[in-house]
Amino acid sequence: MQDMGGTAATVRRGIELVNELLPVVNRFERESVPASELVLATKCGGSDGYSGITANPALGVAADMVVACGGTAILSETTELYGAEQLFTKRAASHDVAMSLLNKLEWWIDYTRHYNEEFDNNPSIGNKAGGLTTIVEKSLGAASKGGSTALQHVYEYGENISHKGLVIMDAPGFDPVCVTGMVASGANAVVFTTGRGSCFGCKPAPSMKVSTNTELYERMSSDMDLDMGTILSGELIEQAGARMFEAILDMASGKKTKSEELGYGDEEFCPWAIGPTL
Secondary structure (H helix, E strand, C coil), X not given: CCCCCCHHHHHHHHHHHHHHHHHHHHCCXXXXXXXXXXXXXXXXXXXXXXXXXXXXXXXXXXXXXXHHCCCEEEECCHHHCCCCCHHHHCCECCHHHHHHHHHHHHHHHHHHHHCCCCXXXXXXXXXXXXXXXXXXXHHHHHHHHHCCCCXXXXXXXXXXXXXXXXXXXXXXXXXXXXXXXXXXXXXXXXXXXXXXXXXXXXXXXXXXXXXXXXXXXXXXXXXXXXXXXXXXHCCCHHHHHHHXXXXXXXXXXXXXXXXXXXXXXXXXXXXXXXXXXX
């Protein structure tokens, strides 16, 4: 703004640049692509005691199906993998990949110590109100979103993802920061599970909201896309996961999610600000 000569001049130049881009954008046409082009961001927020036995493991099944198609599934929120890291190190694609994850956890332990916080502590107030009592309970539930395939790589926050299969992107658990990083890394679809009713969207990637229990789904039907409380009533996790996978394909094919219909996402862009702001 200073170089352009002020606010008005900068706005005018911005409009000129957009007009120059329009002919390029107009040359793009919608076309079919295989499911191998999916880069799925997985996230849980506002968890409850059902998250780890309904929506999250069903999302793990769906993530496995994306990987089976040749696509990519991203697991993140490193702070919520503490206590469950062995589930991934034992199926890491290499020793280096396993050590990358362990080194990230060590970094987080040191990072929180600088601010007189404890990494191994209880989950948030909302999580505890939902029935979770320890970070390990939260972590084991969160880890189930990663499915059962081999861990291929551990990425930095917002780093461009080039591997196919299951990967981890380092990020804090805070919902907007975490999803912003995954979308910046290349995620083109987001599945967000919740047992407390978190309302969320993250443009430009469509975000599907999945409830962990039926009571929540019925109470917030205008926000929730899928109900995984059906697992508590007898639906097999594999069946629920396959149903979720089909919904992911529909979302990727243009079916609007509840978050999109409500216009969520404009204000959810939130890059990770490390440390205190002075």
